[in-house]
Amino acid sequence: MKRVLLLNLHQKYEGIANGNLTRDLLKEARSFFKSNGYEIKETTIDEGYDVLEELEKFKWTDLFFVQSPVYWMGLPWLGKKYIDDIFSAGVNTVTYSSDGRSRNDPSKTYGSGGLMEGKRYMLSFTYNCPVSEFNNPNGFFDGLSVDEANVALHKTFQFCGVKPYPTYSVHDIFKSEFDITGVLNGLQEHLKQNLN
Numbered sequence: 001m002k003r004v005l006l007l008n009l010h011q012k013y014e015g016i017a018n019g020n021l022t023r024d025l026l027k028e029a030r031s032f033f034k035s036n037g038y039e040i041k042e043t044t045i046d047e048g049y050d051v052l053e054e055l056e057k058f059k060w061t062d063l064f065f066v067q068s069p070v071y072w073m074g075l076p077w078l079g080k081k082y083i084d085d086i087f088s089a090g091v092n093t094v095t096y097s098s099d100g101r102s103r104n105d106p107s108k109t110y111g112s113g114g115l116m117e118g119k120r121y122m123l124s125f126t127y128n129c130p131v132s133e134f135n136n137p138n139g140f141f142d143g144l145s146v147d148e149a150n151v152a153l154h155k156t157f158q159f160c161g162v163k164p165y166p167t168y169s170v171h172d173i174f175k176s177e178f179d180i181t182g183v184l185n186g187l188q189e190h191l192k193q194n195l196n
Contacts, residue, residue: 004033005061008044009068009079017069019046021126021173021180026067028184029124032191033065045082054086055094062119063165063195066153069126075153083156090115095160114161121157122165122194123150124187131171165194 006029010022026042033040041057043049058064068079075083087095093115100112125146133139134146141149146169154164168190170183 002036002038003060003062004038004040005057005064006030006033006040006042007064007066007068007082008042008046009066009075009082010044010046011069011071011076011078012046017071021170021183022067022069024180024184025124025126025170025187028187029065029067029191032188032195036196038063045078049082051085051089054082055090058086058090058116058119059094064119064121064162065124066121067124070150073149083153087156087160090160099159111155111159114159116157117161119162120165121162122167123147123153124168124170125150126170126173128174129171131169166190 006026008019008022008026010017010019012019030040030042041061043054043057068075071077074080090096095116096114098113099110100108100114101110102108129140134141134144134149137143147154147164147167150167157164168187170186172178
């Protein structure tokens with residue numbers, strides 16, 4: 001049986017970011033994984049977590065699905081803390097053994113000491129900014145794609161040996177005509193295209 005870890009990296013800010021969209025997207029993801037025969041474990045960082053339990057989840061899983069809002073161009077600080085806590089605590093056991101370099105073997109390069117080879121991840125982000133700001137040389141992100149704008153998170157997982165699936169992103173979430181049905185259907189389609 002395939003195994004997935006659903007990570008809710010939302011951090012609540014009352015009245016501004018209550019977490020409803022994150023919750024709905026994870027419900028949609030859960031539905032997809034359940035109907036496709038995955039065994040599921042979940043973590044919601046706003047509810048707290050135990051580092052050793054989380055390491056066991058990462059050891060167990062084949063795929064981790066990261067659902068997160070983007071605050072100030074990155075993960076919420078609690079999401080970043082979670083990544084730092086778990087991935088640092090997993091040294092020599094779950095996440096990485098070293099930075100990969102070897103004095104005896106110059107072919108071993110930086111970033112090749114990961115212990116999570118064979119595992120995959122998928123990012124799913126929610127943004128206030130419009131999609132037109134990405135892949136646009138005149139846009140706010142200076143021509144960067146969503147993945148390029150989130151390179152630090154991708155590189156963290158690459159450092160540990162994990163390979164990505166394509167990222168899903170939702171934009172203009174505060175727009176009055178925001179189409180929640182379209183967004184949820186879009187996630188289902190994204191999952192079907194990339195995981196089936």
